[in-house]
Amino acid sequence: xxxxxxxxxxxxxxxxxxxxxxxxxxxxxxxxxxxxxxxxxxxxxxxxxxxxxxxxxxxxxxxxxxxxxxxxxxxxxxxxxxxxxxxxxxxxxxxxxxxxxxxxxxx
Amino acid sequence: xxxxxxxxxxxxxxxxxxxxxxxxxxxxxxxxxxxxxxxxxxxxxxxxxxxxxxxxxxxxxxxxxxxxxxxxxxxxxxxxxxxxxxxxxxxxxxxxxxxxxxxxxxxxxxxxxxxxxxxxxxxxxxxxxxxxxxxxxxxxxxxxxxxxxxxxxxxxxxxxxxxxxxxxxxxxxxxxxxxxxxxxxxxxxxxxxxxxxxxxxxxxxxxxxxxxxxxxxxxxxxxxxxxxxxxxxxxxxxxxxxxxxxxxxxxxxxxxxxxxxxxxxxxxxxxxxxxxxxxxxxxxxxxxxxxxxxxxxxxxxxxxxxxxxxxxxxxxxxxxxxxxxxxxxxxxxxxxxxxxxxxxxxxxxxxxxxxxxxxxxxxxxxxxxxxxxxxxxxxxxxxxxxxxxxxxxxxxxxxxxxxxxxxxxxxxxxxxxxxxxxxxxxxxxxxxxxxxxxxxxxxxxxxxxxxxxxxxxxxxxxxxxxxxxxxxxxxxxxxxxxxxxxxxxxxxxxxxxxxxxxxxxxxxxxxxxxxxxxxxxxxxxxxxxxxxxxxxxxxxxxxxxxxxxxxxxxxxxxxxxxxxxxxxxxxxxxxxxxxxxxxxxxxxxxxxxxxxxxxxxxxxxxxxxxxxxxxxxxxxxxxxxxxxxxxxxxxxxxxxxxxxxxxxxxxxxxxxxxxxxxxxxxxxxxxxxxxxxxxxxxxxxxxxxxxxxxxxxxxxxxxxxxxxxxxxxxxxxxxxxxxxxxxxxxxxxxxxxxxxxxxxxxxxxxxxxxxxxxxxxxxxxxxxxxxxxxxxxxxxxxxxxxxxxxxxxxxxxxxxxxxxxxxxxxxxxxxxxxxxxxxxxxxxxxxxxxxxxxxxxxxxxxxxxxxxxxxxxxxxxxxxxxxxxxxxx
Numbered sequence: 001x002x003x004x005x006x007x008x009x010x011x012x013x014x015x016x017x018x019x020x021x022x023x024x025x026x027x028x029x030x031x032x033x034x035x036x037x038x039x040x041x042x043x044x045x046x047x048x049x050x051x052x053x054x055x056x057x058x059x060x061x062x063x064x065x066x067x068x069x070x071x072x073x074x075x076x077x078x079x080x081x082x083x084x085x086x087x088x089x090x091x092x093x094x095x096x097x098x099x100x101x102x103x104x105x106x107x
Numbered sequence: 108x109x110x111x112x113x114x115x116x117x118x119x120x121x122x123x124x125x126x127x128x129x130x131x132x133x134x135x136x137x138x139x140x141x142x143x144x145x146x147x148x149x150x151x152x153x154x155x156x157x158x159x160x161x162x163x164x165x166x167x168x169x170x171x172x173x174x175x176x177x178x179x180x181x182x183x184x185x186x187x188x189x190x191x192x193x194x195x196x197x198x199x200x201x202x203x204x205x206x207x208x209x210x211x212x213x214x215x216x217x218x219x220x221x222x223x224x225x226x227x228x229x230x231x232x233x234x235x236x237x238x239x240x241x242x243x244x245x246x247x248x249x250x251x252x253x254x255x256x257x258x259x260x261x262x263x264x265x266x267x268x269x270x271x272x273x274x275x276x277x278x279x280x281x282x283x284x285x286x287x288x289x290x291x292x293x294x295x296x297x298x299x300x301x302x303x304x305x306x307x308x309x310x311x312x313x314x315x316x317x318x319x320x321x322x323x324x325x326x327x328x329x330x331x332x333x334x335x336x337x338x339x340x341x342x343x344x345x346x347x348x349x350x351x352x353x354x355x356x357x358x359x360x361x362x363x364x365x366x367x368x369x370x371x372x373x374x375x376x377x378x379x380x381x382x383x384x385x386x387x388x389x390x391x392x393x394x395x396x397x398x399x400x401x402x403x404x405x406x407x408x409x410x411x412x413x414x415x416x417x418x419x420x421x422x423x424x425x426x427x428x429x430x431x432x433x434x435x436x437x438x439x440x441x442x443x444x445x446x447x448x449x450x451x452x453x454x455x456x457x458x459x460x461x462x463x464x465x466x467x468x469x470x471x472x473x474x475x476x477x478x479x480x481x482x483x484x485x486x487x488x489x490x491x492x493x494x495x496x497x498x499x500x501x502x503x504x505x506x507x508x509x510x511x512x513x514x515x516x517x518x519x520x521x522x523x524x525x526x527x528x529x530x531x532x533x534x535x536x537x538x539x540x541x542x543x544x545x546x547x548x549x550x551x552x553x554x555x556x557x558x559x560x561x562x563x564x565x566x567x568x569x570x571x572x573x574x575x576x577x578x579x580x581x582x583x584x585x586x587x588x589x590x591x592x593x594x595x596x597x598x599x600x601x602x603x604x605x606x607x608x609x610x611x612x613x614x615x616x617x618x619x620x621x622x623x624x625x626x627x628x629x630x631x632x633x634x635x636x637x638x639x640x641x642x643x644x645x646x647x648x649x650x651x652x653x654x655x656x657x658x659x660x661x662x663x664x665x666x667x668x669x670x671x672x673x674x675x676x677x678x679x680x681x682x683x684x685x686x687x688x689x690x691x692x693x694x695x696x697x698x699x700x701x702x703x704x705x706x707x708x709x710x711x712x713x714x715x716x717x718x719x720x721x722x723x724x725x726x727x728x729x730x731x732x733x734x735x736x737x738x739x740x741x742x743x744x745x746x747x748x749x750x751x752x753x754x755x756x757x758x759x760x761x762x763x764x765x766x767x768x769x770x771x772x773x774x775x776x777x778x779x780x781x782x783x784x785x786x787x788x789x790x791x792x793x794x795x796x797x798x799x800x801x802x803x804x805x806x807x808x809x810x811x812x813x814x815x816x817x818x819x820x821x822x823x824x825x826x827x828x829x830x831x832x833x834x835x836x837x838x839x840x841x842x843x844x845x846x847x848x849x850x851x852x853x854x855x856x857x858x859x860x861x862x863x864x865x866x867x868x869x870x871x872x873x874x875x876x877x878x879x880x881x882x883x884x885x886x887x888x889x890x891x892x893x894x895x896x897x898x899x900x901x902x903x904x905x906x907x908x909x910x911x912x913x914x915x916x917x918x919x920x921x922x923x924x925x926x927x928x929x930x931x932x933x934x935x936x937x938x939x940x941x942x943x944x945x946x947x948x949x950x951x952x953x954x955x956x957x958x959x960x961x962x963x964x965x966x967x968x969x970x971x972x973x974x975x976x977x978x979x980x
Contacts, residue, residue: 024138040165041139049131061134067112067144071137 002054002085008047009089010035012056015076016086023062023073024048048076056082113147115140119159126163126170181517182524188504189525199497200529202875203490206868207533207581210486211573212540213864216548217479218569219556224472227368227456231309233402236272238449240264240399240416245443246696246710251463254455256399256447257392258382260420261301264399268415270407275304276379277371278397282658284833285375286349287337293658293836294333296374299382307402308371314344315360321378328360328376351659352832354384367555370456392423401449409449416447442708462789466934471854478861481622483573485865487581488615489872490526494585495612496879505589506597518590526582527575534574551856553849584611613912616876619869620916620953621923626862627949628924629931632939633855636932639787639939640848646782647688648725651679651815652840654687655806655826664830665803669717671825672808677818679811683717683803688724689843691784691794698795699767700756709755712784712792713769715799721747721779723809729753731762731777734798742798744773750781752793768795786847790936807840866953870960873909877964881905888968889976898969905965906958913957917950 004012014030015022024044032038051057062073078086123136139159146155193200231237240260244251258276265274282295302321305312305328312320313331320328327348334343343358350356356377365372383389403412421444428439450459457469505518541548542558549556560566657665665683672678686693694712718741721733729750734741746766753761761775781791810818819837826835845852881888888901896904925941932938 024135025141028142041135041142041162042166042169045131045135046169064137067141068137069112069114069140071133071140073137074131074134 206486208536210483211537237452275301298373320360326359490581506594509594522586527578530578624920679809680723682720682723685715881968889973892973901969
């Protein structure tokens with residue numbers, strides 16, 4: 001069973017949201033939209049690579065475009081194992097959150 | 108959103124190329140460019156550039172960790188493979204390591220020696236500003252270099268030349284007899300110096316005040332060793348020592364022992380003025396007898412100082428000539444001036460020279476270093492040869508590594524790594540070897556190294572660089588050769604030991620043997636030259652002769668001693684001389700005779716002797732007569748000259764001719780046949796004898812053959828009877844003679860050691876190659892044997908190849924050796940001939956050794972059962 005880190009979880013979810021056009025640049029901008037922070041390229045690339053190695057992600061290559069200085073795009077998509085991992089993570093999260101009551105906070 | 112493409116700065120592209128993981132480099136770069144373009148269009152170029160730089164910087168730590176991680180993994184693998192290879196082929200590894208270790212041990216020793224030679228005098232704190240005053244004298248156009256100077260020069264030039272901040276004189280007052288209570292010893296390590304000596308030089312005092320220690324006329328500074336010798340546990344300061352049974356000296360200081368790497372070596376310092384007590388003339392600018400050391404101002408111009416010293420000395424001598432020989436003044440002024448110069452003290456050990464030749468120690472440093480490098484090179488060649496010869500064994504590995512993605516540079520790195528590792532293993536052995544052999548090396552080199560000398564940081568650095576260089580040199584060819592294999596060919600098995608590499612191996616082996624033969628030939632000739640010099644007919648008989656230095660006031664007892672000895676049959680003959688028979692080191696210009704070319708200036712050696720000297724030394728007369736008491740004028744005006752001076756005078760027979768020399772206007776009464784009064788290295792120079800029985804410094808005694816011991820005992824007892832307060836001290840003339848050739852003897856021994864090593868290492872390599880070839884041809888030999896080849900036939904087959912190489916090596920080595928040795932022998936006035944048979948003999952020796960090595964392997968394979976050979980796969 002693959003356990004995901006917070007970052008991996010976020011990235012996998014973003015890829016899911018982006019459907020089959022997810023690649024590094026739009027993953028980064030969607031994460032910015034949601035969390036409000038730009039991440040470094042490396043901070044996204046390393047988990048992507050790791051997830052790919054773990055078998056949670058599939059990759060395919062797109063056409064080179066002028067916008068990228070003539071370089072091809074590497075697209076990522078979730079595999080069944082990826083979904084499994086997400087589901088498991090969610091299960092654990094919910095279990096952990098179950099019954100959590102914050103103490104009354106005084107402001 | 109209008110997207111527009113913006114190009115990243117070139118610099119960023121290059122850096123990305125370098126840092127990004129190879130697999131995803133292209134896509135990631137695309138991603139970066141896309142984001143970059145976006146930022147440019149939103150925030151402008153500057154922000155974007157800043158962003159990209161930040162990204163690159165953040166990449167760096169990860170990149171580093173990543174690459175180190177992989178390097179470690181690969182390194183572990185390389186190390187594994189290396190050790191497996193070492194242990195799998197124990198024989199080859201042994202040859203490599205032993206060869207390299209021997210070569211390196213050689214280099215380490217020589218490095219130790221060279222570093223020691225370089226360190227001479229460097230321990231002085233003021234070394235950069237210290238100089239020795241030297242001079243060039245000119246005799247009929249030839250330059251004669253002298254390192255001694257007139258006695259008054261030191262104080263004189265210090266006073267007149269502002270650039271000279273300090274000056275000191277330095278000379279030996281001769282061997283002194285020291286007596287403290289019961290203890291009495293001759294001390295030859297005494298030097299007389301000015302008080303400024305201790306300020307200029309760095310010879311720290313342990314006891315006493317360096318500023319005042321030499322101020323009192325009879326004060327004394329002694330070394331720790333001397334202090335131990337005389338005073339043991341007492342406090343030496345203030346103790347009184349009697350010198351020559353006559354003078355009372357007080358110890359005012361104890362200094363640390365002078366280090367071995369000092370050209371100024373002494374154990375006792377006395378004030379210079381003490382020489383006055385010993386009866387030396389102190390104010391002659393015309394005689395050169397002592398060292399003058401000066402300290403110059405940092406900004407002083409050396410040529411100017413040289414000129415000033417030259418002028419001052421000339422002025423003083425001119426004054427002297429004018430006062431005493433006014434008629435000679437014009438001639439003196441017309442003659443070419445003696446030129447003075449200052450030589451940096453840090454250079455005098457390596458670059459100092461004397462006399463007509465320019466023989467410097469640095470030449471020996473070069474010769475020996477080059478030879479040590481040769482030996483190491485021979486060992487490196489072994490490594491290269493064996494590595495390339497066995498390349499077929501490694502070829503599969505190379506092919507496979509390339510297939511799974513190794514780049515050429517990885518393989519080059521791997522093979523370099525292997526050779527460097529092996530070099531370091533060899534270094535450990537070499538160091539062990541050096542530790543074991545340090546005693547022998549000290550004997551060979553005449554130095555006193557201790558084992559700790561290997562562990563100062565400079566030397567450790569040196570060792571590491573030797574190992575690194577050895578590794579790189581010996582690994583260079585295998586690394587480039589092996590890494591160039593094409594994987595397809597290799598894995599298909601198309602690779603056989605290529606003819607190209609075989610040719611290269613031949614060249615290497617020929618190089619090895621050329622060097623070895625060169626060393627053998629050199630050893631032979633250096634040895635022959637040594638024997639030649641030691642057995643040269645000298646013109647006198649050096650056997651059965653002893654000489655006794657007449658020290659202190661013992662000269663006064665010379666006459667009665669001579670009488671007492673002469674009367675006895677246990678002594679053949681007795682005479683006195685001013686200089687030891689093997690070395691007449693005193694000479695002077697300014698001789699005159701009838702019919703002399705006024706332009707000509709000759710440097711003539713001089714010796715004051717007693718009657719019977721010619722007879723005692725068994726010299727032969729070429730004409731005229733020997734000194735004789737029958738002629739009353741002999742002690743005042745008679746000269747005996749040698750044939751060389753007669754030749755220079757241009758006379759058929761110089762007997763009864765006038766000669767003005769040594770301050771005497773006299774007559775030549777006899778001509779002695781040329782004899783060697785210096786090292787045979789130098790030509791026989793003109794010489795003149797005078798009879799001055801009262802001013803001899805040595806007594807020479809010829810003893811009868813057969814009963815030397817008894818005779819010496821008799822001389823000793825006679826001495827002790829007549830001169831009870833001076834110990835008896837004697838030397839053999841033939842031993843003194845041999846001692847002159849210590850330098851050559853040392854070189855000869857050193858060369859022999861090197862030559863043996865070179866041959867051993869080369870043969871190790873040859874042995875390795877031979878066994879490799881035999882292994883490769885196992886099948887061929889098997890087939891040949893089955894078809895009826897005889898064992899000798901097989902041995903011949905395997906040996907002839909190697910024989911060819913050694914013969915070629917001979918042909919290369921001979922002319923080189925001839926040229927090198929001719930150059931070396933040029934420094935000798937009398938030299939052994941470069942006879943052809945030594946060349947051939949050395950070649951044959953190398954050939955025989957090589958053949959023995961190879962045939963050992965060849966015979967083994969010739970006698971193997973062909974069935975085994977043919978079954979081996």
